[in-house]
Amino acid sequence: MEFQTVDKKNLSKQVIDEIIGLLQSGQLKPGDRLPTEMELMTMCNVSRSVMREALSSLEAMGIVNRKTRKGTFFSDRIGSEPFSIMLALSSGNLKSILETRISLELGFVTLAAEKITDEDLERLNATVEAMKEADGDYTATDKEFHEIIAHSASNPLLEAMIGPVLNLYDKTLEQISTNQKNPEITIGHHEAIYEALKEKNPVKAYQAMYTHLSYVRDKALRGLKERQ
Amino acid sequence: MEFQTVDKKNLSKQVIDEIIGLLQSGQLKPGDRLPTEMELMTMCNVSRSVMREALSSLEAMGIVNRKTRKGTFFSDRIGSEPFSIMLALSSGNLKSILETRISLELGFVTLAAEKITDEDLERLNATVEAMKEADGDYTATDKEFHEIIAHSASNPLLEAMIGPVLNLYDKTLEQISTNQKNPEITIGHHEAIYEALKEKNPVKAYQAMYTHLSYVRDKALRGLKERQ
DNA sequence: TTTGTAATTTTGTATGACAATTAAATTAAG
DNA sequence: CTTAATTTAATTGTCATACAAAATTACAAA
Known part of the structure; x- marks a missing residue:
């Protein structure tokens, strides 16, 4: 009897998936503004650090754009x-x-x-x-x-x-x-x-x-x- | 006279570029182990938060793999x-x-x-x-x-x-x-x-x-x- | 009404503390 | 001496707090 190892994701990866899921489910559309970091960290029940790591990753991939004081937005198009x-x-x-x-x-x-x-x-x-x-x-x-x-x-x-x-x-x-x-x-x-x-x-x-x-x-x- | 807006990158993006540059320049190869987070943050002269954001992004893109106690490694192959x-x-x-x-x-x-x-x-x-x-x-x-x-x-x-x-x-x-x-x-x-x-x-x-x-x-x- | 300043909002960065994982080292038992 | 068990240590993972930076909004003064 052999158990398959469970592929555990760290929290920031889980948060990435959730945020991408917002787009895939149609809850939010390209160009829409996401909740603020503080709101998201509360919604996802993680620290701000974890949320920032997730958002930084999404930004590096061109999926979101983040601007001081304005907020974080889904990109309009698939980034390069x-x-x-x-x-x-x-x-x-x-x-x-x-x-x-x-x-x-x-x-x-x-x-x-x-x-x-x-x-x-x-x-x-x-x-x-x-x-x-x-x-x-x-x-x-x-x-x-x-x-x-x-x-x-x-x-x-x-x-x-x-x-x-x-x-x-x-x-x-x-x-x-x-x-x-x-x-x-x-x-x-x-x-x-x-x-x-x-x-x-x-x-x-x-x-x-x-x-x-x-x-x-x-x-x-x-x-x-x-x-x- | 029109000035082109300067595209300023935040620190974590700059760190991402530097780490990718290690691969491109041949200093490190696919599969090689990177310095620890603590070492990297000293080398790049940024806080640990910034370094972690950069590394989280690189991991989300499949460019590195990070394991507790073992360290951070460049992937062997281009990730999907x-x-x-x-x-x-x-x-x-x-x-x-x-x-x-x-x-x-x-x-x-x-x-x-x-x-x-x-x-x-x-x-x-x-x-x-x-x-x-x-x-x-x-x-x-x-x-x-x-x-x-x-x-x-x-x-x-x-x-x-x-x-x-x-x-x-x-x-x-x-x-x-x-x-x-x-x-x-x-x-x-x-x-x-x-x-x-x-x-x-x-x-x-x-x-x-x-x-x-x-x-x-x-x-x-x-x-x-x-x-x- | 316009301009200047202060306040505010949100992201960006830094620091410190502790947790979790897991390998290495040390000790104990046979 | 070898093996098993326990402890220690190394590195990433998470959290909390504080302050900075950017840039918009609100308010006051001219």
Whole structure:
């Protein structure tokens, strides 16, 4: 006869669960104000320290925002913090960052092909046109293109992931600092992706995105090699 | 003339960054023991309260584990906690859960097609065979199939995401409780995915997985509708 | 009515005390 | 000498209290 060890949670973790439960149950909504620390500690019957530990954790995860004298509020949207941290901890090298990006963006573009709105299609097209007109650095426009696609998936969780991924990619690339940009190729790829999305064709969009990101990957890895 | 507001971080957030920096800089490795709370508070020149808030946050995110009398250790692997919480907060309905799953798994399977090892191929095949032999519930085996694929992408971050996604999916489906299972179709899909992975063909693997998960989605949504 | 100051509210930080957990050290028993 | 039992100690866990900081609100004076 063997007893399973009981996984005891400390009080602050239990409080975290309770507070998240307020959101999940619909008692409070994103953007709503929570009771004050003093009220919460009484409600949960724990010390203020425990409550602060729980709230600090929730704030680090972007689930709440706390402001002196105003109070503590649930965030309006799923924050990028948790994923940013996971990314920061995982980012061993450029290759794995690129692969993470590929993996996520291929999924995003598939959903986008199913669900993209005319408005987002126009915004996408605008970035393609802006890139054609751009004289110098088109990184921001390039990034915007990818962000619109993630947004088009109409899924707040997925959308919360694109920012951290692209930021980490940009940051890593800066450190390598290869300035071999081929705007024509990138623009061509973006156009192909755009056309596939316009047709609402997931497989075609996937293939266009995979081609694009594989090219980005190969170029970056080549640049890395030449740098050594 | 406009001044940008300075984004001031409180002390516990600053301490979090410093501790994560220990990992990123390689000073400490996953699994290593951190200094004690008392030592850390001296090193960082903050009170014990602030240090505990920071450590509680790190523990809530699965980055460290703390044990009475033993100390505080960096986790061996990227935890699922951050992503679990993001998922918990985002999970409005079955449709969005299904879409999240589709998006992520399509990316995973693409990378898996590039990188899968013979060993993982064998394990995949074993699950397909196990499902053929299964008399009753093959949920665990089905889940394992998908987990192996995520593992095959050989990316710790992506691998940390599959567990929470599948758990949430299972949990949501339980609540719907439609018992319309077609093992033959699922097995057929798994076989097609397996064959594509064996050929190391990303596009084919993607298409097979997309077909499978679209079927899963349609069936679940149909079941949901019939339940209302 | 506007401006300046004081009061207030809520979060932020520090300190000290004690509790709880659990490993290590010491003592006692066979 | 070995094993078992007890005590001690190390580290995290919780609580309480005090004060600081930030920033809004209320009140008084011009």
